[in-house]
Amino acid sequence: xxxxxxxxxxxxxxxxxxxxxxxxxxxxxxxxxxxxxxxxxxxxxxxxxxxxxxxxxxxxxxxxxxxxxxxxxxxxxxxxxxxxxxxxxxxxxxxxxxxxxxxxxxxxxxxxxxx
Numbered sequence: 373x374x375x376x377x378x379x380x381x382x383x384x385x386x387x388x389x390x391x392x393x394x395x396x397x398x399x400x401x402x403x404x405x406x407x408x409x410x411x412x413x414x415x416x417x418x419x420x421x422x423x424x425x426x427x428x429x430x431x432x433x434x435x436x437x438x439x440x441x442x443x444x445x446x447x448x449x450x451x452x453x454x455x456x457x458x459x460x461x462x463x464x465x466x467x468x469x470x471x472x473x474x475x476x477x478x479x480x481x482x483x484x485x486x487x
Contacts, residue, residue: 376402379402379430379433380402380403381443381446381447382433382434382436382437382443383398383399383402383433385436385437385440385442385443385446386432386433386436386437386440386442387433389432389436390429390432390433394425394428394429396415397411397415397422397425397426397429398425398426398429400414401422401426402426408422408423408426445486448486449483449486452479452482452483453483455475455479456476456479456480459472459475459476459479460472460476
């Protein structure tokens, strides 16, 4: 499950950098859950060709992430936003409000620095 989630995230961020042919086959395999044989038959290529293309796409998407780090930055930002939401939803006394606001400001600063 984690592998599929990672593939989905990478594809969401970098899929447009693949060729149309690569995107079609990758989408059929990863999102359409079609077998290599089904894709090969539809595309008029060998099963091994489909397998190799999917592996090349996975490598290319990972290489884009290594260089650009968009998925990592997105995940970190999402975690910080969830922390902010949690702090904002906390019901505390008036003195606790100031401490929460300081934490929220610190998280916002970290988000801005990462952008």
